[in-house]
Amino acid sequence: MEKISVLAITKNGVKIGLSLKELYPSWTVFAPEKFSDNASEIEWYSESTSEKIVKLFKTSDALICLFSLGAVIRLLSSHIKDKKTDPAVLVIDDKTNFVISALSGHLGGANELTEQIAKKLGAIPVITTAADVNKTIPVDLVGREFGWKIDDDSTVTKISALMVNEEKIVDVSLNENINQIEIDGGEGVGMVTKPGLGLEINKPAINPTPK
Structure with a gap:
């Protein structure tokens, strides 16, 4: 985020704003002129x-x-229009008890910023997006760290709802092409050492996890 603005409208808010300015010098803090003490x-x-x-x-x-x-x-x-274009909006109460992610939690980065600020201030982060509280995958952020972008987001809400409600998203059958799948390694992958499993010896394979 290049431009982060902090808006205070009370005396306590101004004090909090100054604290945030110390923590994040590049942020700009705004407050009503009536509280002015000429602080630069x-x-x-x-x-x-x-x-x-x-x-x-x-x-x-x-x-x-x-x-x-x-x-x-x-x-x-x-003035709220679209989660793809609206800025992140956070709210901090007058006693810094809570830092609330109010708008654009995922795409706007409000959730991540909320966690960051709350940790700095010793406050409680308040995040209400279902994917985060249920510890599921936020569909609209998948691959973002790799620079991926969603060309068509028309099904994002539907898929997110299916994930949050632990419902089936799609059936995938690998029976016909199972021998064409190559697994190089990673979490849950081991090396085949025993014969009779229908797998090639000394090749990586997924370890079944008992339920």
Whole structure:
């Protein structure tokens, strides 16, 4: 993420913003001019918070709001468009008890950033995306670390729901081509040492796992 903005609207929020600035010097912290003490670490603004938050939402890769989740929802609800383009939005309460991933948890990186900040602040990370709480694979992030991209995301939601609900996604039959599959190694793979298994000796094969 190149541009991360922090928005504070209370005195405690300003203190939290300064703490975040110390931890992440490249982030920009914004707060109302009425709280100004001329601190150079803060970008003081004179317009209304409702105007400021919309500007930051449209120009930031991630927006961290240091006030209530309800207020954030009311201020941004009409500007939320698409999880592929909306920035990550996080919420931190006035006492840094919780860091909440509010929007664009996967594609926007809000979940990962939430975990990171919560650890730094000693706060509780709040992540509600089903794939994360159920410890399943977030389909929309598969292969992202390798630079993979989804050309057609029309079935992502459906497949994600099937995974979360532990339902069958697809049937794959390997009976006809089983001898064409080559396994080089990896977790759960061993070397064939015993004859009579129908497998070539001294070749890798998957170790069956008892259930």
